[in-house]
Amino acid sequence: MRWAVVLLLASSCLDLNPRGEFCGDDEGEARTGLTWHTDIAPLMARKCMSCHRAGGNAPMELTTFTQVDALKTVVRDAVETRRMPPWPPAPCCAEYENPAALTTEERRLMLSWIDDGASEGTVAAAPMVPERAVLDANVTLTMPEAYTPVATFNAEDTRCFLLETGFTETQYVTGIDIKPGVRDQMHHSLVLTVASSDVKKLQDLDAESAEPGWSCPGGLLGSIKSGLGGSFFEPQRFEGKGFRVDPGDRVVLTMHYSLPASGGFKSDVTSVELKTQTEAVTPIVTLSVYNPSWLVGGMPIPENAPSTRFSWADAPGRLAGAATFDLHAVNLHMHERGKKGGVWILREDGTRECLLQINAWDHAWQGDYRFASSIRLKPRDRLLVDCEFDNTASKQRVIGGVPQSPRWLNWGEDQEMCVGFVTATLVTE
Ligand code: HEC
Known part of the structure; x- marks a missing residue:
């Protein structure tokens, strides 16, 4: 009896099973009198055409009225569900640097234009598609051998390559960009560093496969020293901060290849x-949040269950000896059956602050989302991750054209995962 009271008290103060609090997005006001040339073409040039043009990484061109008009039903659906542009974070959660998403008003413009009959309007000059920014890089690391992707499942191939840095002294990485060998088959890519102590394990994986690199659809959890960033929008610059890379560390390039609209896969060197x-800057570290018991069978997901949810909160500050951090970017990792999820700060007083909320998880679009300004994490604050899975038939992998049947899942490279990653700097003052 006494124990029950103590437990009840403890759980009410500590919030032993904290859940995320999901926010709702603003739908905006419908508009009328819109035309392609005046309203939509300039908007799509900014938000869609960098990918949806000849040589871009999207499967179809959306640069002219005729092209968009012919596809307006699918375009409407992609915009309505916020699947496109591929910027998964919900706008109601946090503010990010260079968000690629449509603003509430832009989304409403696109939907209203299509709902109103998609009028062309008076012909005007085609708008300029903004050029991608250029990084003033001083180091180029190239895949050691060419690799021709193979459609392993869902017409995709996720492959990891170990790159030698050749660094003879400690370097700080303050900016990164990715130059795909074949633009229209690189869906996106992620770049990580691994410590020298983990290199042998990865070399063995590489050696096990006859082709260059190794298949890594489940990611690299357990071997990551830091996540340098993802590729698909602009080069990244970390202004005054950097990822420390020691001699002997390696860089891992994770390429997510997707079959181009025509022509099949080609040999790639990215x-x-x-x-x-070499001059030291404030080092950026990667904090990860997941329940350690999930790794030992503690994340059972029943076959055919439409919704199974797991959450966990932990204080990286406590683990690092009452440290305070400034948080700069966030990322969530699940596999194909992920449905919805997010990362929050659970403040000492029990309030939640949203860092990332993804309402419709798409395994194929993962990246780092950098905050518009850094967010302070105090020593007694915790990071909270919440993942919901859908293990029904519609969310299974398609291997060689055959959809796999749902089965019981747990934590594993070829099963499921739920990890929040946050890049941060230690506050020392
Ligand atoms: C970063 C590159 C990129 C940007 C920006 C982008 N797309 Fe896409 N789009 C893709 C890729 C790649 C696909 C193929 C499907 C996938 O991988 O999700 C796609 C697929 C589509 C599809 C067909 C499949 C579906 O999901 O319905 C439509 C329609 C579409 N995009 C519309 C748009 C519109 C409209 C915009 C701008 C508001 C936009 N896209 C911005 C890369 C992009």
């Missing part, structure tokens, strides 16, 4: 461009 310096 490069990672880095801006580095």
Whole structure:
């Protein structure tokens, strides 16, 4: 009896099974009198055409009225569900640097234009598609051998390549960009560093496969020293901060290849461009949040269950000896059956602050989302991750054209995962 009271008290103060609090997005006001040339073409040039043009990484061109008009039903659906542009974070959660998403007003413009009959309007000059920014890189790391992707499942191939840095002294990476060998088959890519102590394990994986690199659809959890960033929008610059890379560390390039609209896969040699310096800058670290018991069978997901949810909160500050951190970017990792999820700060007083909320998880679009300004994490604050899975038939992998049947899942490279990653700097003052 006494124990029950103590437990009840403890759980009410500590919030032993904290859940995320999901926010709702603003739908905006419908508009009328819109035309392609005046309203939509300039908007799509900014938000869609960098990918949806000849040589871009999207499967179809959406640069002219005729092209968009012919596809307006699918375009409407992609915009309505916020699947496109591929910027999964919910706008109601946090503010990010260079968000690629449509604003509430832009989304409403696109939907209203289509709902109103998609009028062309008076012909005007085609709008300019903004050029991608250029990184002033001083180091280029290139895949050691060419690799021709193979459609392993869902017409995709996720492959990891170990890159030698050749660094003879410690360097700080302050910027990164990725130069795909074949643009229209690189869906996206992620770049990580691994410590020298983990290199042998990864070399063995590489050696096990006859082709260059190794298949890594489940990611690299357990071997990551830091996540340098993802590729698909602009080069990244870390302004005054940097990822420390020691001699002997390696860079891992994770390529997510997707079959181009025509022509099949081609041989690829992709490069990672880095801006580095030897002079020390504030080091960026990657904090990860997941329940350690999930790794030992503690994340059972029943077959055919439409919704199974797991959450966990932990204080990286406590683990690092009452440290305070400034948080700069966030990322969530699940596999194909992920449905919805997010990462929050659970403040000492029990309030939640949203860092990332993804309402419709798409395994194929993962990246780092950098905050518009850094967010302070105090020593007694916790990071909270919440993941919901859908293990029904519609969310299974398609291997060689055959959809796999749902089965019981747990934590594993070829099963499921739920991890929040946050890049941060230690506050020392
Ligand atoms: C970063 C590159 C990128 C940007 C920006 C982008 N797309 Fe896409 N789009 C893709 C890729 C790649 C696909 C193929 C499907 C996938 O991988 O999700 C796609 C697929 C589509 C599809 C067909 C499949 C579906 O999901 O319905 C439509 C329609 C679409 N995009 C519309 C748009 C519109 C409209 C915009 C701008 C508001 C936009 N896209 C911005 C890369 C992009």
